[in-house]
Amino acid sequence: MSKTVTKLDRDEVVFVARELVLREGPAALSMRRLATELDVGTPTIYWHVGSRDELVAAVVDAQAERLAERPIEGRTARDRVLSAALHIYAGAVEERAITSLAHQTGTSGRLLARLEAALVGELEAAGLRGAALGDAVRSILVVVTGSLVLTLRDYASRPDDRDHALWSGCDLDALTTDTLRAVVHRHVPPNKRSRS
């Protein structure tokens, strides 16, 4: 009897850390706070994750994983690339607490890693190689990253939810789609592509 005391997992530490950030913002993610949340001594967290930097990296990686789960849509290469990029953008805006955490810690790269991989896949399938591929990938990442930073500016570590509904239909969203479409148009050949 009494409450079930499951042995603590590295995955659970990361999961609870993620939830803490989503619930109370990036600033709430301290080792001590997380320890209290897990009902555990602070050094226990170090045993499981090594350091705060590693913890943050793990949380961001987990988010990247989740963002990459959304299925890429469209039949032409251009549509699919655009779809992949917009998935990451939209997801990062929705869970902006974690996106902010990534920006603050300089780990935005990790957040985009899976998108980068997906883009390379789609673009190679579309026939791009070498420098052309690299330029296309980087251009798209530039637009996604820049849009994210501008969309989330002023949002720093406090979970103030005014205008929560406004974000979906905001100007910058439309402009992002537009700019993204232009960049994709510029770098990706228009050939149709059927999945074999």
Place this chain on the structure above:
Amino acid sequence: MSKTVTKLDRDEVVFVARELVLREGPAALSMRRLATELDVGTPTIYWHVGSRDELVAAVVDAQAERLAERPIEGRTARDRVLSAALHIYAGAVEERAITSLAHQTGTSGRLLARLEAALVGELEAAGLRGAALGDAVRSILVVVTGSLVLTLRDYASRPDDRDHALWSGCDLDALTTDTLRAVVHRHVPPNKRSRS
């Protein structure tokens, strides 16, 4: 005789803070550290700048001011807009410690404020108004911001200067110019413009 003890200035506090960041990276900017640097008690800094957030804002604003000093070149609207944008990009990469500080604290907006103003000026002179102007400005800021984040990724709070010379001729620099040119081309009419 004895060393001249000038009365402390708000401007001097900000200046020394700026130098500290440039010399030892964003992480070195703590109120206590800065106080030691100024040979002063910690509360003195609070008397002059109010809080750490205000201090950071002031440092970033000072940097924005410096970036805006570089003269805009070119005779056509497109050239001048491109020139303004590249000035900010180049300057932000050169003094990347402060750029990182701005990103970490979510104040990248302040860093771009003067560029934004300059862009609005140039674009209005080129005949843009209303939504077209807003879209043009935001698209350009998106590319500048995105390029900055990608260029500076991995650089987090430590001033490790390997490849210091490589940055100037790096791939992303060329790509940034290229992408920027495309965005400008897309949003700014090609009309020539003479300064009256």
Place this chain on the structure above:
DNA sequence: ACCTGAACACCGTTCAAGT
């Protein structure tokens, strides 16, 4: 007006010690 010492409530991290 300008500056201080001392304190409060936090941090990340380590380490000897427990089971």
Place this chain on the structure above:
DNA sequence: ACCTGAACACCGTTCAAGT
């Protein structure tokens, strides 16, 4: 292998008190 209490060296911020 997994977890702890206690400590070290830091933070931002405040406040009564000094000149």
